[in-house]
Amino acid sequence: MSKLYKNMKMVGSVFMIAIVFYLASRLVYYLYSLKNKNGFSNYSLDHAGLYPRADTVPILTGDYKYTGNKNVSDNSYSEIWWHYPIFKEGSYKQITNNLRYWKNPDEGTCVRAEFCGALYEDQENKSNIVLPLPESPDGPGPRVNYYRTDVNVFPHTTNDFPGLY
Numbered sequence: 541m542s543k544l545y546k547n548m549k550m551v552g553s554v555f556m557i558a559i560v561f562y563l564a565s566r567l568v569y570y571l572y573s574l575k576n577k578n579g580f581s582n583y584s585l586d587h588a589g590l591y592p593r594a595d596t597v598p599i600l601t602g603d604y605k606y607t608g609n610k611n612v613s614d615n616s617y618s619e620i621w622w623h624y625p626i627f628k629e630g631s632y633k634q635i636t637n638n639l640r641y642w643k644n645p646d647e648g649t650c651v652r653a654e655f656c657g658a659l660y661e662d663q664e665n666k667s668n669i670v671l672p673l674p675e676s677p678d679g680p681g682p683r684v685n686y687y688r689t690d691v692n693v694f695p696h697t698t699n700d701f702p703g704l705y
Contacts, residue, residue: 598659598660600645600659600660603645604644604645604660604663605660605661605663606659606660606661607658607659607660607661609659611658612652612654613654613655613656613657613658614654615650615653615654615656615657616653617653619653620646620648620650620653620656621648622648623644623647623648623656624647624648624649625637625639625647635669635670639668640666640668640670641665641666641667641668642665643662643663643664643665644657644660644661644662644663645660646658646659646660
């Protein structure tokens with residue numbers, strides 16, 4: 541009976557060590573994942589930029605041409621407001637204030653107006669005019685949003701009532 545008791549005690553201690561090891565590994569994983577929650581680095585300077593370039597040129601220099609000016613401009617709020625795009629609402633031309641290609645990041649909403657027009661030059665971009673899609677093509681497959689799927693994806697559909705299967 542004592543030999544069986546020793547074996548049970550050894551199995552219990554091995555089992556307890558395995559549980560402690562598992563919990564410790566889960567704790568380490570959890571603490572590591574807190575650091576990179578949602579892809580952020582919790583305000584650490586892991587990806588602060590390459591020195592000295594990150595300290596000498598503005599952040600959007602790769603996308604917009606830098607003027608080289610190291611001073612602020614003489615702009616005031618009464619001069620910059622008209623740079624913000626405002627289009628007529630309710631247009632069938634599908635024109636919105638959401639521009640895809642900006643000519644300059646200084647779009648009239650600079651906080652401290654002196655920063656508008658100080659760092660970047662205007663650039664020529666693609667057109668911001670959005671054309672609506674043509675009518676969806678007829679086809680044998682069921683329509684999902686604008687496009688048609690393969691016929692064999694939804695085998696129980698009919699073209700008579702595409703929403704009812």
